[in-house]
Amino acid sequence: MVKHALVEEKIEIPANVDVDVAESTVTVKGPKGIVDRDFSHAQVSITKENNSIITSNYFPRKKERALVGTIASHIRNMIKGVTDGFIYKMKVVFSHFPISVEVQEATKEVLIKNFTGERSPRRAPIVGNETSVRMEDKETLLVEGIDIEDVAQTAANIQQTTKIRKKDIRVFMDGIYVFEKIK
Numbered sequence: 001m002v003k004h005a006l007v008e009e010k011i012e013i014p015a016n017v018d019v020d021v022a023e024s025t026v027t028v029k030g031p032k033g034i035v036d037r038d039f040s041h042a043q044v045s046i047t048k049e050n051n052s053i054i055t056s057n058y059f060p061r062k063k064e065r066a067l068v069g070t071i072a073s074h075i076r077n078m079i080k081g082v083t084d085g086f087i088y089k090m091k092v093v094f095s096h097f098p099i100s101v102e103v104q105e106a107t108k109e110v111l112i113k114n115f116t117g118e119r120s121p122r123r124a125p126i127v128g129n130e131t132s133v134r135m136e137d138k139e140t141l142l143v144e145g146i147d148i149e150d151v152a153q154t155a156a157n158i159q160q161t162t163k164i165r166k167k168d169i170r171v172f173m174d175g176i177y178v179f180e181k182i183k
Contacts (some may be wrong), residue, residue, distance in 0.1 A: 007065045008056035009072040017079055021048045030082025033130055033146045044071050081146040087182040088155040090141040094174045103133050110158055124161040127153045
């Protein structure tokens with residue numbers, strides 16, 4: 001078994017993106033907005049040199065070595081988010097009772113009405129300030145944003161809200177499901 005003295009990963013910064021590193025907080029500014037994240041929980045050094053970000057750790061154990069790559073991936077996702085953004089496409093599926101979806105911008109939630117004939121609507125929260133949910137057509141829902149964690153959590157909230165319980169899911173396939181991720 002080889003003991004590594006230094007493990008590091010380098011991330012190139014695109015020309016239209018500005019990255020600031022203050023202690024263990026990384027702030028990424030780009031054409032679509034600003035994303036910041038605190039990495040103080042990790043024993044990883046994050047530095048900015050010229051046009052790149054370097055995540056490193058000296059004499060790491062196995063988990064610390066993996067954490068260097070994980071934090072580098074988080075920073076890459078932040079850069080990708082402020083340049084391109086993230087979109088999750090969701091499909092509304094129903095067999096008998098037509099589901100209607102309504103986005104409440106004021107309360108930051110999605111109302112799912114008439115799910116399996118229920119009288120009261122189900123509510124799914126929208127996570128994050130930069131995340132938006134809109135209907136593309138009658139059966140397609142788009143979840144967009146610049147932070148991949150907020151977009152994914154919002155899509156998961158919507159999908160979990162329409163989860164069928166105490167019935168055979170092979171027969172009752174109603175719900176709202178993620179069918180495409182555009183990154």
